[in-house]
Amino acid sequence: MSKLRFRVVEKAFQSKPLEVSAPTERPSEYFGKYVFNREKMFKYLPSTVYAKLVDAMDNGAALDRSIADQVAEGMKRWAMELGATHYTHWFQPLTEGTAEKHDAFVEHDGKGGMMEEFSGKLLVQQEPDASSFPNGGIRNTFEARGYSAWDPSSPVFVVDDTLCIPTVFIAYTGESLDYKAPLLKALRAVNKAAVDVCHYFNPEVKKVMAYLGWEQEYFLVDEGLYAARPDLLLTGRTLMGHEASKNQQLEDHYFGAIPARVAAFMKDLEIQALELGIPVKTRHNEVAPNQFELAPIFEECNLAVDHNMLIMSLMRKVARTHGFRVLLHEKPFKGVNGSGKHNNWSLGTDTGVLLMGPGKTSEENLRFITFIVNTLMAVYRHNGLLKASIMSATNAHRLGANEAPPAIISSFLGTQLSKVLDHMEDSSTNELISLGGKHGMKLDIPQIPELLIDNTDRNRTSPFAFTGNRFEFRAVGSEANCASAMIALNTAVAEQLVEFKAAVDALIEKGEPKISAIIQVIREYIKICKPIRFDGNGYSEEWKAEAAKRGLDCETSCPVIFDQYLTEDSIKMFESAGVMTKKELEARNEVKWETYTKKIQIEARVLGDLVMNHIVPVATEYQSKLIDNVFKMKSIFSAEEADKLSAENKAIIKEIAERTSYIKEHVDAMVQARKIANKITDEREKAIAYHDTIAPMLEEIRYHIDKLELIVDDQMWTLPKYRELLFIR
Numbered sequence: 001m002s003k004l005r006f007r008v009v010e011k012a013f014q015s016k017p018l019e020v021s022a023p024t025e026r027p028s029e030y031f032g033k034y035v036f037n038r039e040k041m042f043k044y045l046p047s048t049v050y051a052k053l054v055d056a057m058d059n060g061a062a063l064d065r066s067i068a069d070q071v072a073e074g075m076k077r078w079a080m081e082l083g084a085t086h087y088t089h090w091f092q093p094l095t096e097g098t099a100e101k102h103d104a105f106v107e108h109d110g111k112g113g114m115m116e117e118f119s120g121k122l123l124v125q126q127e128p129d130a131s132s133f134p135n136g137g138i139r140n141t142f143e144a145r146g147y148s149a150w151d152p153s154s155p156v157f158v159v160d161d162t163l164c165i166p167t168v169f170i171a172y173t174g175e176s177l178d179y180k181a182p183l184l185k186a187l188r189a190v191n192k193a194a195v196d197v198c199h200y201f202n203p204e205v206k207k208v209m210a211y212l213g214w215e216q217e218y219f220l221v222d223e224g225l226y227a228a229r230p231d232l233l234l235t236g237r238t239l240m241g242h243e244a245s246k247n248q249q250l251e252d253h254y255f256g257a258i259p260a261r262v263a264a265f266m267k268d269l270e271i272q273a274l275e276l277g278i279p280v281k282t283r284h285n286e287v288a289p290n291q292f293e294l295a296p297i298f299e300e301c302n303l304a305v306d307h308n309m310l311i312m313s314l315m316r317k318v319a320r321t322h323g324f325r326v327l328l329h330e331k332p333f334k335g336v337n338g339s340g341k342h343n344n345w346s347l348g349t350d351t352g353v354l355l356m357g358p359g360k361t362s363e364e365n366l367r368f369i370t371f372i373v374n375t376l377m378a379v380y381r382h383n384g385l386l387k388a389s390i391m392s393a394t395n396a397h398r399l400g401a402n403e404a405p406p407a408i409i410s411s412f413l414g415t416q417l418s419k420v421l422d423h424m425e426d427s428s429t430n431e432l433i434s435l436g437g438k439h440g441m442k443l444d445i446p447q448i449p450e451l452l453i454d455n456t457d458r459n460r461t462s463p464f465a466f467t468g469n470r471f472e473f474r475a476v477g478s479e480a481n482c483a484s485a486m487i488a489l490n491t492a493v494a495e496q497l498v499e500f501k502a503a504v505d506a507l508i509e510k511g512e513p514k515i516s517a518i519i520q521v522i523r524e525y526i527k528i529c530k531p532i533r534f535d536g537n538g539y540s541e542e543w544k545a546e547a548a549k550r551g552l553d554c555e556t557s558c559p560v561i562f563d564q565y566l567t568e569d570s571i572k573m574f575e576s577a578g579v580m581t582k583k584e585l586e587a588r589n590e591v592k593w594e595t596y597t598k599k600i601q602i603e604a605r606v607l608g609d610l611v612m613n614h615i616v617p618v619a620t621e622y623q624s625k626l627i628d629n630v631f632k633m634k635s636i637f638s639a640e641e642a643d644k645l646s647a648e649n650k651a652i653i654k655e656i657a658e659r660t661s662y663i664k665e666h667v668d669a670m671v672q673a674r675k676i677a678n679k680i681t682d683e684r685e686k687a688i689a690y691h692d693t694i695a696p697m698l699e700e701i702r703y704h705i706d707k708l709e710l711i712v713d714d715q716m717w718t719l720p721k722y723r724e725l726l727f728i729r
């Protein structure tokens, strides 16, 4: 082992788990300690202010500016008691993370001193320079103003010494420059559309929430080993590295005992997450070595998205105190599973009903079927867009690469639900039997048995699987902001529910009884959306052929997949739901293409550097040693004998020469290809060039580096190997 590698590996092996002292209270006592939740609002705000704020939070009522000062004052008092000295608008620009700029609570007091101050104006709105964030050309530097505005539906919280205020981020001309603004609009659209449909079944429903429960997968790597891998440090993934002799084939990691150092990290993370009001619940080992999962109890979608963003930054922070680095990249290691973020999604009413779950009466089950079938319709009609919503340069490594999930969106329903839908599709009106519904209504409903849908019936290859009372959108990337997927899904479902209602109402107007109108439309939908239903193996070659025949989107090129945002159907969907305009969609696509290009560009540069600074010098040095040996053999053996004895070494010398020259040539070619691609001004075309010409070169070069890793003396190899990165914990 090279000296550096030896040192970091030795140190990694010696790392002991940190003692994490749990708070003396129970989770129920410290949950939300750093969140300005209702209980604190009540305590720190005058009661009239409290009532108005709660109304804004619950019912989206416009926040009365006149109370902003009092709210800010109460927040400041609470935050300062927790030791906060600063505040920040916390928002989600079109990058991977969150943005924050901290300002201290200080102002001149007019008497030559300082005082702590935080006004309603500063709470409600600020003006960060929008030109410094990705904006797809919406903001130019000469017109750089954008503003961040408080989202009262997500509570403020304190991290370290800073009061964080969740905000939307928009251009001065009104376009969204972030994830939260369109998400809130999508949630508003699905709420309105779903409430209208719920009224067929229960006129009392006033509000429908979208729920999200994300399951976050991640890898942990020892911090020292991580630091010795420039590719991990700069790109989040290993650009080279031969598979370890053992990886996940024994399937001994999944649900296995959690290693002590990891358990200490998890415990610490969970305590801090609970204190920040994130209801974390589940933890376990994942399939790949050093891969783990964390899941909270599901929450209202906007809050769940904020909590996921928050937990990702918390994970990064807490990991470091335990001598780990957390890898959120979708595919940090070749040859072992990548990481996703399953988005468990459902709709639920303010009357406490989960709309994606079956009920006891036929009426409830018709409502259930209504929401399931409309969701399937939405997913069917916009399957290409949904794929675009989860696509990125990093997630592209997972999709279509023979691991969860394939690059074709389809939905798995399980045998029971499939049977119910098939039954409904087949039964003609004459077969309807009369059932007594609630309130003594006579309902003509096809026999929908009491549905006990159990979720043991699973299909891990399905990107959009029904799991009992929710759909699980599994294609979302581990590093992604869930909002992207949730904006597309909720908007698609909103659009679909609006159309469903129009179709049913049209039949009712013609004199059709309500229930039979609903059944008729649903029966029609079941037929139309059939191509999206697939219960088989999503990884198989046959499925790719079959999906293409069914007309599902089978595109695999990341930059081309983004086109789905700009199809007529997508623009119509986003505009009619009031979620995004064509201009916003275009701008966001510019950002997506630009980001794609930059990511591949960075990887190409890093690989080039590694080749020239690590791989080639080390391989050549080892080769020289062998050459030296071959020469020296001749001095102690006869020429003929030496020749025979050196055959093996000569073969290695040759292989090193061939592989290093291949690598060098291709690194040069990659530089040339980049120069050509960089001249392209159109962002889409440039991204396509990077995808088509440069991304494949990374793989070709890597292949030879990995072969060199196998033959070069381990003592000389400078970079930590897969077996160290994946098995030291």
Ligand code: ADP
Residues within 6 Å of the ligand: 211, 212, 213, 214, 215, 282, 295, 296, 297, 298, 344, 345, 346, 347, 354, 469, 470
């Ligand atoms: P799995 O068996 O898929 O690992 P888990 O029990 O870990 O499932 O739950 C996955 C996530 O789904 C959790 O965050 C859970 O709270 C969430 N979840 C459960 N029911 C619903 C629902 N109706 N809507 C949204 N999310 C839900």
Ligand code: MG
Residues within 6 Å of the ligand: 215, 342, 472
């Ligand atoms: Mg799951």
